[in-house]
Amino acid sequence: MASHRRGKPVGPSVLSRAAITVAAATAAMLSAPGGADALPGPSGGSGAGAGSSGGPGSPEDVRRQVDALYAQAEAAGQRADSAQEQEAALLRRAALLQQQLAEEQQRANAVAARLGALASAEYQRGGGMDPVVQLMFSAHPEEYLSRAASLDQADASTAAELGRLRSYERELEQGRAEALDQYAELEQLRRSIATGKAEAQRRLGRARALLGSLTAGQRDQLQQQEDAAAQLAAQAAGTPLPIGEGPASARAMLALAAARSAVGLPYVYGATGPGAFDCSGLMYWAWRHGGVALPRTSQEQAFAGRRVPLSQARPGDLVIYYGDMHHVGMYAGNGMIIHAPYPGARVRYESVRDMPAVAVVRV
Template sequence: MNVSTGGGRLRGRATVAALVCAITLIPGPSYAAPGDPDPRDDTSIEGIRAELDGLYREAEVATEAYNAADEKAKKQEKRLASLRKDLARTEDRVDDLHDLAGAAARTQYRGGHLASTGIQLLLGDHPDQALDEASQARQAMRGLVNVSETQQTVRAELDGQTEAAAEELRELKKTRADKAGAKEKIEKKIAEAESIEAGLEEEEARRLAALERQRTEEAKSKWRGSGSDGGGSSAGGGSGGGTTVSGAAGKAVGFAMAQIGKPYVWGAVGPSSYDCSGLTSAAWAAAGHPIPRTSQAQWQGLTRVGLSSARPGDLIIYYNDATHVGMYIGGGQMVHAPRPGRSITTAPAASMPILGVVRPGV
């Protein structure tokens, strides 16, 4: 969309506001309708930035919701496959026992062991031994029947579990599809917003870039964790001087830093693109310590540490709903996959509201 005239620019701003309302974001500042005076001040630029940030934030929330649904579906698929294998083995066992019991019965009652036992009782020199052998044969038969009945019970239980698991998987796949649909709708709105952003006049684009630089500088001063003086420790080429982190944390940071420049793609875990938690989970997997896939699961499942104790390789979880994550690299900096339309990069660790810090590998 080319916003080259005053009226076109104003219509673009009105469209941004409409997009925000369409996905139930908190309303931001109102913009002039076509024909109204164009304020052309820093307040309007701040409003555009806030509205765009809101759209990207909604997209990330939807991305993590899809990722969580996808992980649950994948785990259920593995569970169902395992149950089906167990059921197949049990069915084979039941069939084998059924054949064995039938063969034993035919042998026993059609001239086999029980018939020869009767002859021994009549003509043999050791009737007590014959009776003992007959008793053992009957016990063996009863045991065989009991085992067969037990296996049939197990088969019935496994069959029920398999069907229940299959039904649960169908529900999980539906949830995953719903989440994917919601995410795609939001991405369309983001594409519209980006076209509006791209159509800003040169002066407005300059002010928007200046605003982003100002926010970056402000974020640097907000960091109160380790390395808050700008020095700190680093690993894998992270910002700041000091000691270099080795071991698994160093490998994880090195992997994450090596991905800089690759695009953010929702649901991606590499190797050519990543989303935020896809990057951190892939980095720690490369370091030999697999961690949960989503930022929310990382927050819930990993060891939490104090902000002042953060060290390279730790994960910084953002927002109250734990829907964004970056990897601390030292010196008050982190590496992350920011949002749609952006590439993996480093940024001040306090760029977004911090929920907490977690440490993998402990």
């Protein structure tokens, strides 16, 4: 395998994402340089905007604050996505449990009907009631059993029927208790989903207000930085890959092709395509084209395959970012990733070093 070329990051930091108008306020990640083992990319400029002092109230200061808010919003969104996945799994288990309970109830009803018919027949014959049937109708069966000399008096088949009924009743009782537990868990998950979404909206609202404190000229300056970085990244991503540095498998090649086809589509929280994505939703959708069903969230995707060093990343590999693993992109080669950056932005290429990578996963 040819060695990766060493170079500087492409364009300004991906966290220079406050380049948006107030009407289209969006979400991004915490600003940080790439970590050790970073992959090279073609040479480019620094992340600082020209003419920005970086002091309090400056465009650079606003950008840093907005980036932090956007990172927090995305983390909250991933937590909400994870809770939604758990909710869906719990609903599937609850539906199965309800079906099992219904079947147990039918069996119990059938046994009770047979025993009821037996009791009626015994009464009509005037021969008294079978001791086992008496036990069935006793409000305190334990007391009856303590008084009974022996169940040998009872017809064996009747005793067997009664035993089945008691067994079904115990299973129904346990099933109903489990259903109540599942209902409580479901309510907790729904509260978690609502909390995560509300937190994300609060962070985005604060970011929107901060962007509103900039002048139109300052916002234009940030937008120009954003556009320049995107153009450089797209050019770098379009460079032919060195021999031996293509996708590690045919499945990865298909996933990469799908991710490339999504460039330009919008980021939407919770979306998994085909017309919009969040960061992990894009990976989920792209790898489905490779015949692989990834987990839904970036935190789960971090454990969906074999870990490899960042210096050995191949196109199609997942690159997980930040200590809480709330962001993910797909390595595209030449030091670039494809990812869905934040709400309001579109799927695009970025330098792999523009955020702190914590893991690379080969699916």
